[in-house]
């Protein structure tokens with residue numbers, strides 16, 4: 362029996378990729394902002410409908426270097442613990458203190474009604490996460506940030522290609538950070554990008570991703586190495602050609618899941634948001650054992666018995682990671698804690714057949730007691 366994993370990387374035809382990388386062999390130029398990097402950057406700007414894009418090695422470095430480029434090296438950052446390790450680590454690795462805000466029980470994104478109570482004179486920024494492709498309450502975040510003079514750095518790892526009220530999702534906040542990891546809707550093998558408006562920020566991040574080098578003799582920033590190489594940019598150029606079709610196919614799969622699971626008592630799905638053009642990145646289901654009769658872990662195990670590997674994105678909360686032992690209290694974000702103990706992310710990728718989706722749903726529904 363073939364295993365079904367939570368996702369499977371989308372890839373171009375091999376020939377197409379080979380064609381795209383041929384001139385890399387001719388030029389011997391493999392990295393450091395070569396022609397593929399430049400071309401991909403331009404095409405991405407068009408596709409994402411944003412003013413500026415810079416490319417990075419991965420989504421994590423996009424967040425980490427954005428915080429550094431905004432010169433936020435001291436203070437508190439309001440964020441959520443219901444996310445991948447990257448978001449919290451990027452904050453902590455900048456010497457900043459994460460202050461965890463709870464999430465909205467319907468959208469799983471930062472609960473904007475709880476942000477203001479967490480603001481102190483040390484608060485410097487908000488790092489909200491558009492989780493699973495569900496976007497945050499952008500207007501409220503914008504209002505709060507303006508009122509208190511805070512920077513907003515969106516973790517947009519899950520929202521490639523989305524639009525809100527007709528505008529590219531990368532055009533909100535001071536910066537939006539995308540991930541192009543192999544597991545994402547759009548991948549460059551590994552990769553990431555930042556979208557921003559401020560030209561000064563752009564100069565800073567492009568320097569920081571190249572060790573802080575200004576020119577051959579001047580190094581005036583303590584940067585890292587976070588440059589996207591030419592092979593990853595070439596993969597991006599290939600995958601970008603098919604991205605609309607990719608998203609349309611994901612919608613068909615997500616709709617099929619909804620056909621089976623929407624309205625089932627004890628199961629909560631992510632909301633369909635008004636004014637949002639979604640990318641159908643993940644298909645999370647929150648299982649209420651008291652109503653459904655089986656727990657999240659029981660359903661996960663049952664799926665695994667059938668060779669289907671759903672994942673607990675995002676459990677545990679980042680605030681309960683062992684590396685932060687004793688520093689944070691997960692009980693201060695009760696909604697996030699509640700959801701993280703009950704959520705299961707079902708397989709979703711192009712190539713997953715509707716018959717397989719039916720089978721996955723049948724197994725889930727047969728766990729109902």
Ligand code: T4K
Nearest residue numbers: 366367368369370419420421445447518540541542543544
């Ligand atoms: N912010 C958020 C909210 C994020 O979710 C992430 C990344 C980031 C920031 C940071 O972005 P990056 O620095 O990664 O660009 C995976 C991904 O590695 C990670 O990128 C992603 N979030 C996270 C949600 O999922 P794991 O530890 O679950 O990956 P892994 O290796 O278990 O793979 C999951 C499944 O994907 C496999 O069962 C099969 C499939 N897969 C995996 C790989 C590596 C493929 O089909 N092809 C592949 O090459 O973290």
